[in-house]
Amino acid sequence: MARHRRGGDLLRLLLTLLLAAALLLAPAAAEPEPEPEVAPTAPPQDASEEASDAATQHQQQHILPRPLVIELPSAAATAAASELGGGGEDSVSGDEFPPEVRCASWRLASEANNLAPWGAVPAECAAHVREYVTGAAYRSDLELVAMESAAYARAAQLGGDGRDAWVFDVDETLLSNLPYYADHGFGAELFDHHKFDEWVERGEAPAIPSSLQLYKEVRELGFKIFLLTGRTEGHRGVTVDNLENQGFHDWDKLILRVAADRKKTATTYKSEKRKEMEAEGYRILGNSGDQWSDLLGSSMSARSFKLPNPMYYIP
Amino acid sequence: MARHRRGGDLLRLLLTLLLAAALLLAPAAAEPEPEPEVAPTAPPQDASEEASDAATQHQQQHILPRPLVIELPSAAATAAASELGGGGEDSVSGDEFPPEVRCASWRLASEANNLAPWGAVPAECAAHVREYVTGAAYRSDLELVAMESAAYARAAQLGGDGRDAWVFDVDETLLSNLPYYADHGFGAELFDHHKFDEWVERGEAPAIPSSLQLYKEVRELGFKIFLLTGRTEGHRGVTVDNLENQGFHDWDKLILRVAADRKKTATTYKSEKRKEMEAEGYRILGNSGDQWSDLLGSSMSARSFKLPNPMYYIP
Numbered sequence: 001m002a003r004h005r006r007g008g009d010l011l012r013l014l015l016t017l018l019l020a021a022a023l024l025l026a027p028a029a030a031e032p033e034p035e036p037e038v039a040p041t042a043p044p045q046d047a048s049e050e051a052s053d054a055a056t057q058h059q060q061q062h063i064l065p066r067p068l069v070i071e072l073p074s075a076a077a078t079a080a081a082s083e084l085g086g087g088g089e090d091s092v093s094g095d096e097f098p099p100e101v102r103c104a105s106w107r108l109a110s111e112a113n114n115l116a117p118w119g120a121v122p123a124e125c126a127a128h129v130r131e132y133v134t135g136a137a138y139r140s141d142l143e144l145v146a147m148e149s150a151a152y153a154r155a156a157q158l159g160g161d162g163r164d165a166w167v168f169d170v171d172e173t174l175l176s177n178l179p180y181y182a183d184h185g186f187g188a189e190l191f192d193h194h195k196f197d198e199w200v201e202r203g204e205a206p207a208i209p210s211s212l213q214l215y216k217e218v219r220e221l222g223f224k225i226f227l228l229t230g231r232t233e234g235h236r237g238v239t240v241d242n243l244e245n246q247g248f249h250d251w252d253k254l255i256l257r258v259a260a261d262r263k264k265t266a267t268t269y270k271s272e273k274r275k276e277m278e279a280e281g282y283r284i285l286g287n288s289g290d291q292w293s294d295l296l297g298s299s300m301s302a303r304s305f306k307l308p309n310p311m312y313y314i315p
Numbered sequence: 316m317a318r319h320r321r322g323g324d325l326l327r328l329l330l331t332l333l334l335a336a337a338l339l340l341a342p343a344a345a346e347p348e349p350e351p352e353v354a355p356t357a358p359p360q361d362a363s364e365e366a367s368d369a370a371t372q373h374q375q376q377h378i379l380p381r382p383l384v385i386e387l388p389s390a391a392a393t394a395a396a397s398e399l400g401g402g403g404e405d406s407v408s409g410d411e412f413p414p415e416v417r418c419a420s421w422r423l424a425s426e427a428n429n430l431a432p433w434g435a436v437p438a439e440c441a442a443h444v445r446e447y448v449t450g451a452a453y454r455s456d457l458e459l460v461a462m463e464s465a466a467y468a469r470a471a472q473l474g475g476d477g478r479d480a481w482v483f484d485v486d487e488t489l490l491s492n493l494p495y496y497a498d499h500g501f502g503a504e505l506f507d508h509h510k511f512d513e514w515v516e517r518g519e520a521p522a523i524p525s526s527l528q529l530y531k532e533v534r535e536l537g538f539k540i541f542l543l544t545g546r547t548e549g550h551r552g553v554t555v556d557n558l559e560n561q562g563f564h565d566w567d568k569l570i571l572r573v574a575a576d577r578k579k580t581a582t583t584y585k586s587e588k589r590k591e592m593e594a595e596g597y598r599i600l601g602n603s604g605d606q607w608s609d610l611l612g613s614s615m616s617a618r619s620f621k622l623p624n625p626m627y628y629i630p
Contacts, residue, residue: 105459144420306427
């Protein structure tokens with residue numbers, strides 16, 4: 001068993017992460033806005049700010065606090081990669097399992113919500129993740145989740161009072177940002193808010209086909225549809241257009257982050273919004289999201305569906 | 316998109332399952348005990364009954380109610396397999412994804428808690444599951460979960476009052492029943508209570524090495540250790556002996572099902588037991604289990620760790 005030596009690696013990783021966090025927070029502390037909580041990850045949906053004007057928005061991004069967002073420097077990502085058990089010369093479990101096995105374990109652990117918050121795909125798993133999301137496995141995984149979701153939706157007993165609801169996340173749930181990530185290392189690169197916002201503002205994210213079919217079926221079954229996204233109000237227009245031009249129509253509400261939500265984790269923000277739905281008399285029977293923070297927390301759905309996403313993590 | 320035709324397959328599957336359940340429940344209804352709830356799965360841990368005498372117990376198993384346990388006949392398992400999207404002549408997505416991809420999706424969906432309750436590994440995935448659990452991937456997955464668990468345990472702030480607790484499930488979490496499942500299709504065969512009880516009563520289940528190391532570390536860190544298992548009180552002696560002879564020592568409490576728990580789902584039973592722990596002043600900081608029913612429900616742990624298990628499902 002190599003876990004004790006791995007423990008040493010982990011300690012080094014944690015120290016590296018703390019150091020990185022301290023370095024990143026130091027300038028933030030000098031800004032007028034309150035210091036964001038430490039949450040070492042890079043959630044794309046939460047990256048943009050309130051301003052609807054893109055140029056203003058880009059300028060503001062360095063002034064406004066960035067909730068949940070701390071970029072991990074490449075060094076930390078590399079440390080994370082060697083922590084995973086391979087790559088580096090001093091790798092411990094490298095002899096025990098080949099990289100492909102280790103990276104499959106990493107991806108499975110992520111999908112089962114076993115990992116601590118992470119900021120980038122471990123360097124040694126960049127190729128594994130690229131092959132996964134561009135290959136048949138990702139599509140197959142998405143289709144099976146949609147099949148299970150649809151079977152559950154069909155079997156659900158609706159109240160007939162128009163109060164049965166299904167919650168959908170947007171990014172990597174209904175719309176795919178794969179074209180963006182294809183140009184940026186599929187999650188292995190340092191997250192770039194400016195470039196991601198430019199991508200979002202193009203409004204060209206394609207539908208995930210199996211999700212579109214599920215969406216239509218859930219709607220036809222009579223569910224109220226709530227789209228609950230980490231995107232901000234500033235991106236409402238482009239998000240509506242993107243959803244519409246990809247075939248998503250007739251949702252009941254599109255909920256985006258407002259200023260007051262900016263410091264909240266996605267888990268907190270989305271739990272609060274689900275609680276509001278319940279307070280309005282809705283019964284949340286289904287919830288589809290690619291992040292556990294879409295699904296866990298309070299006011300949880302009767303049943304949740306976790307779509308695969310090995311490219312980024314949002315707390 | 317083939318989901319509509321798959322929908323037809325699903326309908327046939329559901330009808331088959333309902334028919335199978337009706338056939339299985341029909342004789343049960345004639346028994347003196349109340350009819351068990353319909354819960355189409357075959358949980359090994361819950362299979363045995365109260366009697367400590369093995370012979371008596373085996374006789375009783377056909378008289379006492381079997382909570383949660385409805386064996387799926389092979390026909391249903393086959394239907395489930397073709398529902399998965401392949402195998403059969405009229406398979407829809409068979410052309411789209413090869414069986415290996417479909418079975419990997421099935422296993423991932425199971426680990427991410429996306430599947431409806433299932434009673435047996437789909438026939439077309441029997442080889443996939445066998446290769447997984449007997450190969451490096453399963454060990455690697457187990458080790459990574461243990462590493463993440465240990466890192467979390469080390470970072471946790473203990474109160475110093477002896478009230479910080481870690482909950483471990485037993486089967487497929489601390490002890491492995493792989494030798495038994497190796498003789499019985501790795502979850503693809505119809506579950507046989509008699510034979511599984513005989514295996515349990517031999518007390519020869521080996522430790523999962525990474526779990527044993529985690530167990531020791533968690534204990535040394537000062538956590539109170541609660542073993543919370545679906546095994547029944549009738550198996551207390553053999554379970555204690557098996558755990559001890561595999562290196563698990565000094566737990567604080569071993570909680571097994573009593574008669575009053577027999578009709579409860581594992582989720583309900585384990586939630587109630589966690590609630591009792593909280594009522595006694597314990598803070599449950601960690602929880603390790605191979606079933607989502609070990610982890611979800613109420614009085615949930617601050618953080619949960621899902622060990623892989625593609626061989627059976629317990630609601």
